[in-house]
Amino acid sequence: MHTRIAEIQSYLQHHDFSLAVRRILDASLDTADGTLLKEAIQVSQTYRQYKEGELPAAFFESANSLLSKINAVTERFAFQPARLVTASEIGKTYDSGYFSLEPISIQVNTGDILGVVGENGNGKTTLLRCMAGQLALSSGELDFPLLEHPDHYAIKHHVAFIPQRIPKWYGLLKDNLHFAAAIAGVTGEENTTMVDFMLERLDLTPYAHLTWNQISSGYRTRFEIARILLQKPRLLVLDEPLANLDINAQQSILTDLRFMAKSVHNPMGILLSSQQLHEVEKIADTVLLIKDGTCLFRTGEQEKTATAFVIELETTANRETLLQVLDGKGELQFNGGFYTITSSKLPAQEVLSTLVTGSIPITYFRDITHSTKRFL
Amino acid sequence: MNLNRPLMPGFLKRAEHKLLLNNPLIWSTRVHLVLYYGILFNLLLAGICFLEPSDLRFRSKSMYWVSFVIIIAIIGLTVWLIYLLRFNVFKKYGNIKPLHGLVTFLFYFISAGMIVLSVFVYPIVECVRANRAFSDKELVGDINTINLSLAQLNRDSLNIRKYYYSDLEFVSSYWIDEHMRKKVLGSDEIRDEILRYTPTAAELADLEKEYYALRNKYAGADEFPYNNEVEMYAWDSPVERVRKRYKATKMIDNIGRITEKKYSFSGRELSWKIRAFYYFTLGITLLVFCFRQTTVRTFFLSLLSGVLLGILTVLIMAFGRAELSTVTGWMICYALVFFAGSLFTIRCNKRKALNGIFINLFVFIIPVFPLLVVSLIYELTKYNRYKYVGTGKSYMEEYFRYAEIGGPVLLLILLATFIHKIYRHWYSLPEN
Numbered sequence: 001m002h003t004r005i006a007e008i009q010s011y012l013q014h015h016d017f018s019l020a021v022r023r024i025l026d027a028s029l030d031t032a033d034g035t036l037l038k039e040a041i042q043v044s045q046t047y048r049q050y051k052e053g054e055l056p057a058a059f060f061e062s063a064n065s066l067l068s069k070i071n072a073v074t075e076r077f078a079f080q081p082a083r084l085v086t087a088s089e090i091g092k093t094y095d096s097g098y099f100s101l102e103p104i105s106i107q108v109n110t111g112d113i114l115g116v117v118g119e120n121g122n123g124k125t126t127l128l129r130c131m132a133g134q135l136a137l138s139s140g141e142l143d144f145p146l147l148e149h150p151d152h153y154a155i156k157h158h159v160a161f162i163p164q165r166i167p168k169w170y171g172l173l174k175d176n177l178h179f180a181a182a183i184a185g186v187t188g189e190e191n192t193t194m195v196d197f198m199l200e201r202l203d204l205t206p207y208a209h210l211t212w213n214q215i216s217s218g219y220r221t222r223f224e225i226a227r228i229l230l231q232k233p234r235l236l237v238l239d240e241p242l243a244n245l246d247i248n249a250q251q252s253i254l255t256d257l258r259f260m261a262k263s264v265h266n267p268m269g270i271l272l273s274s275q276q277l278h279e280v281e282k283i284a285d286t287v288l289l290i291k292d293g294t295c296l297f298r299t300g301e302q303e304k305t306a307t308a309f310v311i312e313l314e315t316t317a318n319r320e321t322l323l324q325v326l327d328g329k330g331e332l333q334f335n336g337g338f339y340t341i342t343s344s345k346l347p348a349q350e351v352l353s354t355l356v357t358g359s360i361p362i363t364y365f366r367d368i369t370h371s372t373k374r375f376l
Numbered sequence: 377m378n379l380n381r382p383l384m385p386g387f388l389k390r391a392e393h394k395l396l397l398n399n400p401l402i403w404s405t406r407v408h409l410v411l412y413y414g415i416l417f418n419l420l421l422a423g424i425c426f427l428e429p430s431d432l433r434f435r436s437k438s439m440y441w442v443s444f445v446i447i448i449a450i451i452g453l454t455v456w457l458i459y460l461l462r463f464n465v466f467k468k469y470g471n472i473k474p475l476h477g478l479v480t481f482l483f484y485f486i487s488a489g490m491i492v493l494s495v496f497v498y499p500i501v502e503c504v505r506a507n508r509a510f511s512d513k514e515l516v517g518d519i520n521t522i523n524l525s526l527a528q529l530n531r532d533s534l535n536i537r538k539y540y541y542s543d544l545e546f547v548s549s550y551w552i553d554e555h556m557r558k559k560v561l562g563s564d565e566i567r568d569e570i571l572r573y574t575p576t577a578a579e580l581a582d583l584e585k586e587y588y589a590l591r592n593k594y595a596g597a598d599e600f601p602y603n604n605e606v607e608m609y610a611w612d613s614p615v616e617r618v619r620k621r622y623k624a625t626k627m628i629d630n631i632g633r634i635t636e637k638k639y640s641f642s643g644r645e646l647s648w649k650i651r652a653f654y655y656f657t658l659g660i661t662l663l664v665f666c667f668r669q670t671t672v673r674t675f676f677l678s679l680l681s682g683v684l685l686g687i688l689t690v691l692i693m694a695f696g697r698a699e700l701s702t703v704t705g706w707m708i709c710y711a712l713v714f715f716a717g718s719l720f721t722i723r724c725n726k727r728k729a730l731n732g733i734f735i736n737l738f739v740f741i742i743p744v745f746p747l748l749v750v751s752l753i754y755e756l757t758k759y760n761r762y763k764y765v766g767t768g769k770s771y772m773e774e775y776f777r778y779a780e781i782g783g784p785v786l787l788l789i790l791l792a793t794f795i796h797k798i799y800r801h802w803y804s805l806p807e808n
């Protein structure tokens with residue numbers, strides 16, 4: 001049995017039904033078989049119908065039957081990463097001169113997620129808009145090796161940009177999705193299937209017949225993602241996609257993006273900016289920290305150069321007690337909410353062990369040695 | 377698809393959904409809805425106009441109807457634009473084919489044309505009603521009878537003699553002759569007819585009865601005369617005196633009105649109406665097309681530039697006492713500058729409003745460009761023509777007609793080859 005199928009069956013066995021259904025949908029899409037996709041949509045609809053109560057046996061039967069069918073064609077799951085976009089020393093200086101993005105080089109492959117973090121007004125959106133071809137570069141160049149004759153229209157056709165403030169949609173939400181799929185060349189019955197799939201995949205089916213004004217800002221973000229994904233972009237650029245989402249939705253969307261990036265059906269690169277450092281770090285292959293228009297830190301490369309262990313701590317104990325327990329093996333900083341302990345001697349596990357031994361009440365603990373958080 | 381549009385039949389709902397899934401370009405133009413609702417509205421309007429209890433002999437009410445329908449058409453246009461502006465394949469960087477610009481333009485033209493057409497419904501219905509109520513043969517026959525009767529009844533006072541011309545057209549044949557195959561008798565023919573036979577007193581009485589029957593037919597039984605029929609003046613011509621004596625003015629006016637309605641869609645009238653329809657539709661289509669291909673800011677800047685350029689040109693011309701040839705020359709220069717500006721966009725790597733303005737103004741001036749060229753040639757050569765070949769009017773009129781047809785043809789060719797590409801390039805350029 002293919003590991004992906006085994007994984008999904010494990011989710012089902014451990015009652016992680018929501019995740020299992022989403023992964024079934026992904027797997028059926030990757031088979032590129034319309035019949036299997038429709039069956040997966042049916043499984044998802046059944047789950048949605050009964051998710052508040054007890055799931056019927058028919059759900060498990062159809063899910064397992066579908067998984068068997070998918071397992072028979074798992075040779076289609078082969079994923080080959082390809083170089084998608086290379087930005088060489090791209091920089092941007094606005095005419096007004098009030099802000100300048102210093103030259104940055106980035107490479108995004110299909111299946112990659114690149115996170116851009118940083119405080120407000122430091123150049124995250126400028127970098128994203130440059131990468132999306134929306135802003136003219138002051139220096140450097142962008143290369144899209146997958147596009148044969150990349151004129152600007154073709155680039156924008158393949159690069160989707162979701163701004164933080166999503167422009168209003170008009171008409172029924174479902175019509176917008178059908179339209180998005182149709183203009184990307186997904187027509188006829190395939191269009192209907194793909195829209196139904198995307199609605200189920202992002203758990204939007206109950207809202208499909210509503211209008212923009214009838215849904216919350218969180219759902220607007222999800223609908224926008226659904227619309228963009230139906231246009232099958234090669235590179236998806238999202239500016240603060242988590243800003244309007246609740247904590248559960250943030251986790252769910254980030255996990256979905258992780259899976260979708262590596263989709264065999266439409267593998268893509270994802271570039272996203274966010275203030276949610278930890279959430280982004282969890283799913284991103286590379287994280288860039290931008291400060292004052294300069295790339296201050298890049299995970300994967302500079303993290304090896306960390307000279308000290310850094311942890312974040314929330315506790316009811318006071319500074320004196322903490323200093324006493326640490327016994328000079330670490331420096332302590334307090335920002336009003338958290339303590340930051342920097343130690344060149346004790347790794348995070350040992351700091352935790354020392355604190356527990358010293359009977360320090362810990363309500364929150366995070367190792368940020370390799371996180372961009374330590375620069376903020 | 378949850379469609380709750382009023383009066384929308386099942387087949388149209390299915391067609392709408394099919395278009396959305398398979399042809400988003402046509403679907404987004406809403407041409408199918410405009411055609412359906414437009415035909416429905418025009419049929420309803422035509423039905424109401426047919427049932428309207430108006431007397432065709434009296435003054436036309438088309439001004440009121442046209443004004444009313446223009447308001448409805450503006451509302452219809454607004455509703456269409458609201459729906460049209462929701463979806464745009466081009467601005468969403470969807471898959472577009474090389475003829476996208478041309479096809480889109482044609483769909484906009486059809487939609488705008490359907491809306492503009494409603495303004496012509498009442499005049500068309502009035503024309504049909506007038507033709508149904510009064511045939512050509514009947515009208516010509518009646519006019520000839522009236523003219524012959526009045527001439528015969530007044531042959532002495534009118535001093536009708538052989539080889540002596542006198543005006544005997546009590547009801548004028550002007551405008552009627554242009555459209556009718558059977559001609560209205562002229563003064564000479566009436567005179568010859570009168571001199572051929574002298575009727576008896578009984579026959580004259582019958583003629584008088586026949587005249588009054590026709591007068592009642594066209595003027596109504598109302599004996600109340602027009603103010604100008606009350607008194608005779610010394611300067612009245614013999615024909616005018618007869619008209620007053622027999623209270624013919626109202627009848628003559630009404631015959632004129634009937635004729636006007638009957639032939640309001642024939643000959644020159646038809647060509648002017650076609651022009652009005654075409655230019656209004658073209659203007660709306662060009663505005664919508666440019667709006668859909670450029671940014672909102674650039675579109676309004678283009679309008680502003682056009683207006684300012686117009687004002688500036690008029691001022692320069694007025695102060696410089698320029699002739700028409702200079703004006704057309706300037707306009708041709710503008711067109712060439714707009715073309716050069718549009719062409720320059722290909723080399724740009726940033727989207728600038730100025731280039732967008734050049735493209736929009738170029739698109740606007742293309743349909744009249746051949747007209748401008750012919751007009752300039754006409755103005756420059758008119759003195760030579762007067763001198764050597766007479767007025768040359770009909771000769772040049774033909775060229776004006778060619779230019780009028782050539783304008784839209786040129787526009788369509790450029791839409792398919794140049795304009796679409798240039799818009800595609802300009803719109804997708806990164807901003808500064």
